[in-house]
Amino acid sequence: MTTRAEKAETAEKIAALRPLYQKDLATGTERFFAPRRTACPWCASDRLRERVRTTDLIQHKPGTFVIDRCRTCGHHFQNPHLTDEGLEFYYRDCYDGLGAETAQSIFGAPSSLKRHRAVARSLQPFASPERWLDVGTGYGYFPQMAGEVFPDTVFEGLDQGEGVEIAVREGRIERALRGSFTELAPSLAGVYDVVSMHHYLEHTPDPRAQLVAAHTVLRANGLLHIEVPDPESAYAGLLGRWWLPWFQPQHLHMMPARNLRQALEECGFTVVATERSAAHRPVDLCVALLFLLSRLMPRGDAPWHPRPASTAARIGREVMRKAALPAVTTAYGLDLLLSPLVRRIGFSNAYQLLARRN
Template sequence: MSDNFEKVNCNLCGNSEYKVIFEPRYDLEKDKDYAAKFRSSGDELLIDQLVACKNCGFLYINPRLKHNIILDAYRNGSDETFVSQVKGREVTFGKCLDGIMRFYPHPGKILDIGTAGGSFLHVAKQRGWDIHGCEPNRWLCEWGKKHYAVDIKPGTIFEQKYPQDFFDVATLWDVLEHTPDPKSVLCECRRVLKKNGLLVVNYPDIGSWIARMMGRRWVFLLSVHLYYFTRQTMVKMLRDSGFSVLKIKPHYQQLALSYIFSRSKAYVGAIGAIGENISRMLSVGDLNIPYWVGQTLVIAKKRET
């Protein structure tokens, strides 16, 4: 094991014993440039060892790159691939905000953690919310300022030192499974939320029927994902962090057809490449279509203890 790697305990229960689910495939490493690998649109297939905690069943990568190397990689580099899909993300986030406002009808202070280029903040601002956001990647923070004129603070949630009981809603869109210590992120969210504040998390569910059917070909088995939640482990982590779960449902995202085909090449090879060519020939590559491969949305409320 190289000096760059560390062994970690289960983030859900603290246990150190595990069984191996997928053996590592380090020979398939295509990019040793960690800043290229750890970015919002990172799409390198999972090559690390996936394990299950012997005590609670939580699935996670172990050993893994040291957390400071991962965070440094996220801070640096640019991500043109990610921002090329903002139109689809704005459509998705508009629908997400509709869902949030069914539980929290009056716009207040909203915090988006790991906001990338700020697409969600842009949509929330248009609906009258007082927006706040942070993002480790400096290039994406600058992009958000230029493109949307939204103020995004560089860094993690821990570096912002937000006051406690401050926000009405906190959101984590495709973020929690990337963080080295998700339980601490959820506890920090609880600290900064007001009484009865809402937490919104979406994540790829490895227990979903489609993930189980696809096995090792499931599209969310990626090197950037350090944790793999099921409905059970997500609910347990939220409860242990001081939240009550209000709703869990499938989460449909909108992406351009050409982007979906391009990303699927790694899994279905020729079919993805043919689809990409056809969509280009028919000039429908820019068409945003909803897709679902196990993404799941959870709405939870801060619990008073």
């Protein structure tokens, strides 16, 4: 329960940030986008079709985002994609700053930690690593749980946000690498036995370059473990723009498993395992309902809005939030109840690939 003092502190932070955000938005959002692509960035086909058009359903920052699907190879990508300036704007205050507390509460939730531990255990038959690099580690919760499964392994984390430095301060990883993986990779050549990328590739402007970087930093016969959303999930079609893994504007590329397998082989890997069932996170119906309700509610306060939310809007939002709680709880219960079935019939919202460096 948020205290009155905590609410006042948040309001002060928002008020301090509002002039900066309003300056960024004074000329609109056009400069945050590159020119629209006319060909698929994966296979160069010009057979493109719009799959999703949506707004920012996470932070509700201004802008409209489109995901196109290539009808030749099935690759999904944001089109037009965000520029570096756009990425900075839309990531700001999502995982750190104003969003740090929420991000840590989600990533460090007991259900998330349990899942991390299960993923690490699934890798035990394949590896006894000395050094492990978790790319896109965030606040380091996966290495923390994997360390319980592999107690003799040195875990390091790489990310561009401040979370990776918090992770090393709080003892979840032993070394923090902050920056771009593709830029840091040459200085880390042949250092690691395992590299993990969990819900990371879809955030990157060039996923193939990330695979090359992983090949560079791995030792001979080292393992690369990847988990990414599956754009071919049946839930994607059923829920449309309300499907969580579209996650606009942050997800730039979403690869069908066959495309990623081929890219790994071209980069010098052999895929040794594919997993869909265990990769599924049973939240699709619950989050879709939350997105819809958030769209219907009066907006909350945020520095990218030109004015603070009115008292009536704040009261209305709180009343609607409490009234919706039983429906959201029911939707989550349904997600859990249906999970064993949807994992088997094409509804899994993600997949995992385990590849060995040749």
